Amino acid sequence: MTKTALITGTSKGLGLKIAEHFLSKGWSVIGISRSKSSINSDNYNHYEIDITDYLTLSISLANINNVDLLINNAALFEMLEFEKTNIDVIDGIIDTNLKGSIYVTKCVLKHMSRGSKIIFVNSVAGLNDLENQSIYCASKHGLRSFASVLGKELRPRGVKVTSIHPGGVNTTLWNEMNPYPLGNSLEAIDPREIAELIYFIADKSNNIDYKSITLFPEIEWH
16 A cells, blocks of 8 residues: 655755655655645646645645655754844744644644654754854754653554654755855755655664764764
């Protein structure tokens, strides 16, 4: 029977690569992002939703079928000193990275059964204190704690929870406004590597807990 993955942030970047990888493996994919997706597949169903909008999320996802894998990937990032960070940026990062992932999980969990898995694409910023990333770190540290507690709560239900903490990933996240701190973003992690890692976890039996995984390119150290 075809398995179903629900993935957030599938319009571009890492989320798009993850969705494409799972489709190539024969999965059915439900994608969510604030904008349209370029994916053209009979096995792909896209919802154009801002994950910070809980009411729209709850209505739109109320009648989806069983979800075998939830990948909370959507995130906002901006590298800026806290003193220069305005309230709109603060709200956007916290609302998307932390509350948005919590909202999606709240809506999807009722559609998950024993053997299902939830993966949070976190960041090394969820484990470390990175200069000029105070709000991003705050959102990711909060997400790490939420995922850890959720994993403990869901053990009796047989639903596994994993947090993945990558360092720099070679996506459009890095640009002139947010330059990759260590130079050439081509030396960061290929997003296909993370997609393959997530598929590895999803494809394994449910007798192992992959609670937290940290990975980063050779040019970094965390």
